[in-house]
Amino acid sequence: MVLANYQPKTNVTTYFQYLESHEIMLFGTLSVGSSCSFFYINSVLLFTLRSKQVFCETSRYILLFNLLFADTAALVSNLVLYFLSSLRIRISYYACGTLILLSVFTVTISPLTLAVMSLERFVAVCYPLRHATIFTMRSMSIIIALVWAFSFIHILIRVFMLLYVFTTSSPDLHMNDFCSKEAMFFAPIFNDFEEVYASILFLSVGVVIFASYIGVALVARSASTDKASARKALQTLLLHLIQLSLILTSTLNTTIMVAIARTVGRLALMRVYNLCFVCLNILPRCLSALIYGLRDQTIRPALMQNLCCRWRCSLFRNKNQ
Template identity: 50%
Template sequence: MSRTAQTNTTTGDALLHRVMLGTVTSVPCCIFLFINVTMLFTLRSKAVFRESSRYILLFNLLVADTMQITLGQILYILSVCRTRLSYPVCGVLVMLSNITIEVSPLTLVVMSLERYVAVCQPLRHATIITITNTALAIMVVWAISSLNILVHVLLMLDFPFEDLDTLQMKEFCTSHAMFLGPMSYDYDRAFTCLVFVSAAAVIISTYIGVMVAARSASTDKASARKARNTLLLHLVQLGLSLLSTIHNSVVGSIARIVTRPILLIILNTLYVLVIMLPRCLSSLIYGLRDKTIRPVLLYHLCCRLKLKAGVSP
């Protein structure tokens, strides 16, 4: 009888622990998703946002970030619930997640080039940065990310799935669990390094170009200063995105030197701060910095309540 009671107590404690872990991440996730979805709605609410290349690129960045938050939370909840998926289902979730990871830095590159043209080639900006060219750039970004996933699929085809007794995974569904061979891991690391190094090089180059142009007497100083600050922001966002890609490696290293309870605390903290929060910063920073977006965003965030006499859009 006591053994049964002890088993029930252990089971109850385990269930309570899982609920707590899920709650700790789900609450911030819901807040971040609310902010991002509100920002996405804001960017589609007015013609000035829908017809400006700058805001269209921001919308694309937020779509990728919102998808990443959602998919990351789904995978996290599945692991907390100790749910093991089949290889095909896990593969689809991981592929969608990986696409969005690569879209963010590539979109930041396009946004940086748009700011560079706006400052350094102001007379040609309307000709170069058109809605058509912006849409084409976005399609190229998604195509590059999708091509990366296609290569991963081709590498996975070499894995002998027919030798497995079942397609049910023995591990929880993560990106690393889908690296079914050393070649997949090496390729992913090489591609990630190529994307982030190239993105950093482009953003730094555009920043230097804007600084040089700012010294010219014909350049609008205020516009150049704003562009320079925006490019610095892009560089910070790129660094935060890079942190999210090395999250698993960092956790793996920490796991070797700390106990499990401490590891769980560190794991949840890093997940919220490194994986989820950076994906929400774009909405907060751009929404509050941009004088055109700010009143509309605050209007929608406050559920369309009348804030002050000059705040409603």
């Protein structure tokens, strides 16, 4: 009688474990598939922005290349971390630190570049006669260098904080958990620094984008302004605000997952994790390609041609003729 009751229970447990593992595999495949698709689009757009001279000499496209490069690097690092956690692979502390610092470094570059791109759109609409003298090749080089230098200083601060933690507490450098930002920056001092730094950074960038939006909206009401250009700039700035919000939310991903883990089961947590991975870590890294690659009339033809690998587009045109 005991065996009769025990066998179905074992089968049911095995069955649910089978469903659970296959559903996790399905979610993982969708997450990795979307990541690889966005990586391909970003890579093609990066190539497109270096394929013509007009893209290399125009301020907005130079800034877009810098933003895309940072987003693609962040996409690759997040994808590698996702692979390591999904396959349950543990790596050394130093290898994990390199991946995490690369991810943090690129996350800082993206919002700063969005702020500069918003200011560029503001000047282009509100002060079109001064735009060419303000955003020159020399000024663009200085601005991009300052953005990367600020991000590098952020990384140096974290490295010095790690050295301070090592000298005061002598932690074990053999990782007992999977590589993650939380496993790397384990001391409470990092949480305090992250909250202050993220608040100042995203609040400052948000104010810049919002102020640019208000300025363009006010100028768009005047009769002498190009209505179509102003409307397009307003849409771009609004998309920048959405992109900045997603990047800010991605920095709070750990807090969100910890709160959800207290109320749901393992399978539901994996569903939420994969959803957050796509929406918060992957989607913000592809919005630049969607905002500019599909909406910009100068980039779109070259991008579509490169996405179709050129020969397919020429074959399609020949059939229509």
